[in-house]
Amino acid sequence: DTGVSQDPRHKITKRGQNVTFRCDPISEHNRLYWYRQTLGQGPEFLTYFQNEAQLEKSRLLSDRFSAERPKGSFSTLEIQRTEQGDSAMYLCASSFERHTTLNTEAFFGQGTRLTVV
Amino acid sequence: AQKVTQAQTEISVVEKEDVTLDCVYETRDTTYYLFWYKQPPSGELVFLIRRNSFDEQNEISGRYSWNFQKSTSSFNFTITASQVVDSAVYFCALSEADTGFQKLVFGTGTRLLVSP
Numbered sequence: 001d002t003g004v005s006q007d008p009r010h011k012i013t014k015r016g017q018n019v020t021f022r023c024d025p026i027s028e029h030n031r032l033y034w035y036r037q038t039l040g041q042g043p044e045f046l047t048y049f050q051n052e053a054q055l056e057k058s059r060l061l062s063d064r065f066s067a068e069r070p071k072g073s074f075s076t077l078e079i080q081r082t083e084q085g086d087s088a089m090y091l092c093a094s095s096f097e098r099h100t101t102l103n104t105e106a107f108f109g110q111g112t113r114l115t116v117v
Numbered sequence: 118a119q120k121v122t123q124a125q126t127e128i129s130v131v132e133k134e135d136v137t138l139d140c141v142y143e144t145r146d147t148t149y150y151l152f153w154y155k156q157p158p159s160g161e162l163v164f165l166i167r168r169n170s171f172d173e174q175n176e177i178s179g180r181y182s183w184n185f186q187k188s189t190s191s192f193n194f195t196i197t198a199s200q201v202v203d204s205a206v207y208f209c210a211l212s213e214a215d216t217g218f219q220k221l222v223f224g225t226g227t228r229l230l231v232s233p
Contacts, residue, residue, distance in 0.1 A: 110161040
């Protein structure tokens with residue numbers, strides 16, 4: 001098991017372009033989370049999936065953001081018409097939850113650092 | 118509303134000193150989890166500990182120890198005999214039953230610098 005894998009590690013894009021990030025969770029982890037972390041701040045929750053279903057989205061996730069997790073395996077996060085304010089580290093995490101009321105630790109990937117110029 | 122406060126932005130110590138990182142949380146929920154994560158320069162968040170709201174026993178793991186006090190809504194983290202490899206940003210986080218434990222609310226982190 002290689003842990004949570006994110007690709008790319010770094011992305012520089014011009015304002016207005018679309019970008020897509022990929023996250024491969026730990027095998028058989030049924031929950032997958034996306035967080036965003038700006039410089040000097042803690043990670044902020046964006047959205048999460050239980051298997052292939054996207055069950056919650058933060059207000060931080062504007063209409064330009066879309067996330068998918070086809071077949072409950074890897075996930076993609078797409079940002080359309082990027083803005084300079086989108087520059088941040090995008091972190092993916094996964095966990096295995098056997099019960100809805102149990103919260104085990106989430107394992108994080110190394111993140112994708114996005115710079116919008 | 119839930120909130121996690123880490124008032125210490127940066128702490129500098131010399132190797133072998135003990136250091137305590139403070140964490141104060143706010144929640145209206147009676148069932149919640151508290152976490153500590155370490156973020157080294159590589160960027161990956163490394164899980165250190167999870168504690169549920171019904172377990173106030175302090176915990177020790179090697180050089181790490183945690184002091185959970187519901188009376189003061191604090192979950193402080195102490196590193197004994199610090200080492201250079203402990204240099205990182207440390208985050209305290211909260212997860213609540215009200216939100217189905219679906220997300221972590223993080224503090225702003227404390228950067229720990231351990232010099233030789």
